[in-house]
Amino acid sequence: MISKYETVIGLEVHVQLTTDTKIFCGCSTRFGEAPNSQTCPVCLGLPGALPVLNRKVVDFAILTGLATNCSIAPRSIFARKNYFYPDLPKGYQISQYELPICEHGRLDIETEEGGPKSIGITRIHMEEDAGKSMHGETPETVNSSLVDLNRACTPLLEIVSEPDMRSADEAIAYLKKLHQIVVYLGVCDGSMEQGSFRCDANVSVRPHGQARFGTRAEIKNINSFRFIKQAIEYEVERQVELIEDGGHVVQETRLFDPDTGMTRSMRGKEEAHDYRYFPDPDLVPLVIKEDWIERVRTRMPELPEAKMERFMRDYGIPAYDAEVLTADRPLAEYYDACVKLHGGGKICANWVMGEVTRGLNEQGIAIADCPVTPEMLAGMLKRIDDNTISGKIAKKVFDAMWSTGKDADTIIEEQGLKQVTDTGAIEAMVDEILAANPDQVEEFRGGKEKVLGFFVGQVMKASKGKANPGMVNELLRKKLQD
Ligand SMILES: [Zn+2]
Incomplete structure (x- = not known):
């Protein structure tokens, strides 16, 4: 009807x-x-x-x-x-x-x-x-x-x-x-x-x-x-x-x-x-x-639509991300500041839409009161880029920045979270894990490739999450295929 x-x-x-x-x-x-x-x-x-x-x-x-x-x-x-x-x-x-x-x-x-x-x-x-x-x-x-x-x-x-x-x-x-x-x-x-x-x-x-x-x-x-x-x-x-x-x-x-x-x-x-x-x-x-x-026109801020287009064009993020990030002007400005300091459009979008937004929602606070500033977030992301920490440890660093207000470098130093990238040290851990798990080694050599994940997990655990995951993978493969 x-x-x-x-x-x-x-x-x-x-x-x-x-x-x-x-x-x-x-x-x-x-x-x-x-x-x-x-x-x-x-x-x-x-x-x-x-x-x-x-x-x-x-x-x-x-x-x-x-x-x-x-x-x-x-x-x-x-x-x-x-x-x-x-x-x-x-x-x-x-x-x-x-x-x-x-x-x-x-x-x-x-x-x-x-x-x-x-x-x-x-x-x-x-x-x-x-x-x-x-x-x-x-x-x-x-x-x-x-x-x-x-x-x-x-x-x-x-x-x-x-x-x-x-x-x-x-x-x-x-x-x-x-x-x-x-x-x-x-x-x-x-x-x-x-x-x-x-x-x-x-x-x-x-x-x-x-x-x-x-x-x-x-x-x-x-x-x-x-x-x-x-x-x-x-x-x-x-x-x-x-x-x-x-x-x-x-x-x-x-x-x-x-x-x-x-x-x-x-x-x-x-x-x-x-x-x-x-x-x-x-x-x-x-x-x-x-x-x-004309005097008023000079005070016109960038409007949401234009901001969204710029984020997609200059920062290479998908339309969905750009829409979420421009919904609210202070959030858009926070994200914009992160990218200007760090350079990675997509990685910054992921962190702002992920950990930052989650933290704000959990505590019911506005982005203006976010304890992690764009400078702190960008600083932490740079430590992922230069392999000082892994993406996983970064979450731990982020939480610590949130609760203490200290920057990433201070937290990495204080808590000894620096990633282990020393081949010798990782090799020693790999050898130890392989020696302790002969059955799984046999399984892998018998064609069960999935066991690799188990070994990676064990080595990461032994290193308290600090081993460089890429290096762990590489060394494990090399040793298991010997
Ligand atoms: Zn009056």
């Missing part, structure tokens, strides 16, 4: 910016402070207080616009969006309406079935966040509602996509890409739990081949990728069933309930004219000249 219909999805993403201060006043944006401690007459909406635009918010908007292929408007306007809510003291939100700062962008995603696809970005505009209402969240306030205005006037970018996505999977691919970009740019901390990156989804269905869009429902504030997928899939099924049963979809705002996996009606969808938008007379039009844009 669902296959008769095509899904149409457009997304509105709210990105909370990482500026130290709010968009129209100097109050701090720090999260988790005592209620109403980060406020002033401007963000409390006291009469007569005047907003002053935070320049850094404009820088971040331009940066985000450039990274998503938007054109930057030479002149944009702030508008008042009027509605009443206890957490909105002024009775309006300062936003942008007719002339937003960025327009006509796009983001390329990879789809499961159809390869690459371009998703249009209609606009990006700047706005202030509202405060927060709390309804009996603490024992003392169980029968009351309180308002915390610390979040009021916190800077947001609203990034609005075209209705270009045709499945929940495409919507997720777009969101993950956008999330990765704003975090790479450093304009957002990316925390979905704290609401720094939140998404509303406009979902509709229409019979395949119909040009006109179906009536859409807007699903509000869904705070994880998994929930967004669930919410969209539930909503598509609900709308198709409704239409098949002879009903019709009404335009409304719906809420997703993570406990039931369902969406439910919250309120009729308001139209733009319900908000009585008009230009904010307290803020002059924002004029952005070319040199401002």
Whole structure:
């Protein structure tokens, strides 16, 4: 039944910016402070207080616009969006309406079935966040509602996509890409739990081949990728069933309930004219000249896609490795530093994706707090290259670097882990092992080549793992074939 219909999805993403201060006043944006401690007459909406635009918010908007292929408007306007809510003291939100700062962008995603696809970005505009209402969240306030205005006037970018996505999977691919970009740019901390990156989804269905869009429902504030997928899939099924049963979809705002996996009606969808938008007379039009844009452009970091291509091209690693290593900017920078110090693209990738990532996951720490620096890892890899230690002993050295913070050379020295490459010493151990295991020697000479592995293991054990495995192999073969 669902296959008769095509899904149409457009997304509105709210990105909370990482500026130290709010968009129209100097109050701090720090999260988790005592209620109403980060406020002033401007963000409390006291009469007569005047907003002053935070320049850094404009820088971040331009940066985000450039990274998503938007054109930057030479002149944009702030508008008042009027509605009443206890957490909105002024009775309006300062936003942008007719002339937003960025327009006509796009983001390329990879789809499961159809390869690459371009998703249009209609606009990006700047706005202030509202405060927060709390309804009996603490024992003392169980029968009351309180308002915390610390979040009021916190800077947001609203990034609005075209209705270009045709499945929940495409919507997720777009969101993950956008999330990765704003975090790479450093304009957002990316925390979905704290609401720094939140998404509303406009979902509709229409019979395949119909040009006109179906009536859409807007699903509000869904705070994880998994929930967004669930919410969209539930909503598509609900709308198709409704239409098949002879009903019709009404335009409304719906809420997703993570406990039931369902969406439910919250309120009729308001139209733009319900908000009585008009230009904010307290803020002059924002004029952005070319040199401002160019100044911001010079601060553009290498974006994930370009980084991935460079790692594959210059460091010779496979696409899978490059994707894992560029998922997160600090991890990519760690890897990049290792390769620059050591030179081996693939061996560094193996260690970063292997031991380093495992250690971080085990201890639940971020790469920024990794006790083994790129210098330490590269230094250790050089000791494998020059045969000071084997790859196996390297794991032991790595663990010791992790727990002590000492470099590889110090640990090799202190723990006597230097590989035995002296032919005479290895030969003596080989002779000893062969003499102690005459039966296995016979087996090998009788054609059972597998026994070689047993001998290698015995010699390595006798050397406490320090014998050079290549030399052990070679000497064993020579002696057994004598
Ligand atoms: Zn303030």
